[in-house]
Amino acid sequence: MAEQVRQQIKSGIQGNGSIVMTNSEMNDGTAMDNGTTRADLMQRVALMEEMIAEGRRSTAQYGWLFLLWGLVYFAAVGWGLFLPFAYLAWPICVTVGFVLSIGFGVRQKRTGGSGDLRAHTLRSVWTMMGIVLTLFLVTANVSHHFDGPGCFAAILFFIGLAHATSAMILRWGMQGLVAVIWCAGGVASFFFIRPSEWVVIFLVATFFGQILFGLYAMMLDRQRVAASVQRHA
Amino acid sequence: MPELPELDPIVHGKLRLAVLSLLTSVEEADFIWLRQKTGATDGNLGGQMLKLEEAGYVAMEKRFAGRKPQTVYRMTSAGREALAGYVAALKVLLGAAL
Numbered sequence: 001m002a003e004q005v006r007q008q009i010k011s012g013i014q015g016n017g018s019i020v021m022t023n024s025e026m027n028d029g030t031a032m033d034n035g036t037t038r039a040d041l042m043q044r045v046a047l048m049e050e051m052i053a054e055g056r057r058s059t060a061q062y063g064w065l066f067l068l069w070g071l072v073y074f075a076a077v078g079w080g081l082f083l084p085f086a087y088l089a090w091p092i093c094v095t096v097g098f099v100l101s102i103g104f105g106v107r108q109k110r111t112g113g114s115g116d117l118r119a120h121t122l123r124s125v126w127t128m129m130g131i132v133l134t135l136f137l138v139t140a141n142v143s144h145h146f147d148g149p150g151c152f153a154a155i156l157f158f159i160g161l162a163h164a165t166s167a168m169i170l171r172w173g174m175q176g177l178v179a180v181i182w183c184a185g186g187v188a189s190f191f192f193i194r195p196s197e198w199v200v201i202f203l204v205a206t207f208f209g210q211i212l213f214g215l216y217a218m219m220l221d222r223q224r225v226a227a228s229v230q231r232h233a
Numbered sequence: 234m235p236e237l238p239e240l241d242p243i244v245h246g247k248l249r250l251a252v253l254s255l256l257t258s259v260e261e262a263d264f265i266w267l268r269q270k271t272g273a274t275d276g277n278l279g280g281q282m283l284k285l286e287e288a289g290y291v292a293m294e295k296r297f298a299g300r301k302p303q304t305v306y307r308m309t310s311a312g313r314e315a316l317a318g319y320v321a322a323l324k325v326l327l328g329a330a331l
Contacts, residue, residue, distance in 0.1 A: 036240065041327055044250060048320075051254035054270050120260065 062122070063217030065101060070210025072097035077203060094134070122166055129162040149189045152198045156186035156205060163209065174216065181209045238322035243288045244315050248273055248281045253290065253316050256308040261294075264304040282306060290315055 072093050079089035136154065140146035160182030167175035185205035189198055244250055251271045256262060268278050285291040290312030294305045308316075 036245075038327065041323055044245070044247070045323060045327070047247060047251055048254040051251045051270070052258050054255060118258075 063214055063219070063221045065104065065214070066210050066217055067214030068100055068104075069097055070206050070214055073206045073210065074203065077199060077206075081199070090137070098130070118169060121169055125162055125165050125169070129158060133158045149193050149198070152202075153186040153189040156182050156189060156202070159205075159209070160186060174213070178209045178213045181205055185209075238325050240322050240326075241315055241319050243284060243290065244319040246281065246284075248277060249285055250319075252278075252281065252285065252306075253308065253312060256291065256306065256312070257316065261305050261307040264306070267306065285312070288312075288315075 076089045076093035079093065080086045083089070133155065136158070137146075140151055145151070160179045163175055163182055164179035167173070167179055182205050185201045188201050192198070192201060244253060248271060252267055255267060255270055264278065264282070267273075267282075268275065271278065273281075282291065282293070286293050288311075289309055291306045292309050294307075296303055296305060
């Protein structure tokens, strides 16, 4: 369909770009004042629909960001459990995650072409989630009130909320499922209240909701890019 | 029989209509992205963008992305109005088909 429309665009360009108007009649038998046929107009409608959809198609590829943050979570939990200076695990891992994410964003801005509104919306959702979650964690730690399942559940619900919002914006069922996984983890945190159980819940949610989902999204990104290259070849 | 609305000839051009439709869903778009999406040649796209600019439907800005020069377009409010008017005229012309 997209290729057909591109061909239509090419065929419609006559030197200075004006459209050659025909004097034929509309399909239903009525002629328009300016000679444009009904088929011409229907073609314009199809063209607009296709181009608006093309514009909305995100130019960005975010799959590996999910994978990255899944690995950051795993690294932080692993360091916190098995390595010295455990109190540094989360601040350092999260900082590394932020630096890599920002680097990725700058690189993508240079290589990308458009300020896709939907991509901007998604970036805003995830950036604000990151800021609010960081504020929550820092405040809870500094005040020594990071205790009880409520605090732990809040983290999972924060992440679930961001996934759910993204899923609604993208109308993407798979990400909706990921949101359910994170929120289910949040709910489970109230019933499995030992810290060792929270770790298991968090790692399971991270594995399915970040790492596997990230790999899946990367695979889709690659397929989309390959299809785009084929289309423009 | 009621008078049929006129279609804005600037918007009606296929490539110009494609560009305006693309620009409705993005904040801004650079020339290369528009060229990729429409499949137009540099010369044609450049010419059509100039016409849209002259009509006041798009605004152009030249800047650098790193070391690379970039020509970025965004739709103006006049462009949005023109496209909305064009869609309204199409609705009248095509009636129930839309």
